[in-house]
Amino acid sequence: MTTDTEARTTTQIYRVYIKATPQAIWDAITRPEWSERYGYGGRVEYDLRPGGTYRAFASDDMKKARAEMGGSPTPDVIGDGEVVESDPPRRLVQTWRMLMTPETEAEGFTRVTYEITEGQGGVSKLTLTHELEGAPRLALFLGGGMESEGAGGGWAEVLSDLKTLLETGRSFHSA
């Protein structure tokens, strides 16, 4: 049993306002042709019904970068999980496990909730809540705490890049 305090200190919440429709944001999260254009640039695969599978694939750039750094070979599937709740284009709840290293794989499944609300003037609000109990390594990585080791800026970088892509048609991390 974890206490309330533990639960809230291991939860990360990110929020970004994007000048885009909820549907565009939903597509950017759940469709591979969008997911490969921002953030870590890997394709995603979603079976959007409760119990459906989720998989995230390593991009070629990621494999190359890791090989150049002399790290262990990057697996093809770098993340997996299961869809818990899917209410397009407003709410997606899923489990999420990172398979990049044996350590993160051993930390097991965490829980991610995406909430999208439409605001005024064509601006939508995206809130991502990641419950990371029992996954300190994953929490460090996603919080951007491993950026100096070449692991990227985590969720903040991904969401910032997503905003840039949807608002401008280009992103920092892909051509």
Add this chain to the structure above:
Amino acid sequence: MTDWSPILGNVTDDDRVFKALADATRRFLLDRLFERDGRTLTELESDLEMTRFGVMKHLRVLEDANLVVARRSGREKLHFLNPVPIRQIHDWWIDKYTERQVSALADLKAELEKEDTA
């Protein structure tokens, strides 16, 4: 002409971020949340010699700038640090510096090739 709009997005949003950061108390509150996220007003208040109302006002400014996200949990309101707006500003600058590096390298290449043929 440089097109600023794609990078800055909404200028007023960035104004709010800079304004929120231009205060030592608010930066202190963000530091506290960076150390440990999901704190209540009571916890945050105990670190400051300030009235509860004063701390609430500062948190309000941080929330308006989207630097803090507040979430209800039962009877409590928990405060989480949201780094995305700061990341936006960071990415904007990184992009500018990367562009400069690339053009510097392109200049160097042109320069060296010119010498080659001379």
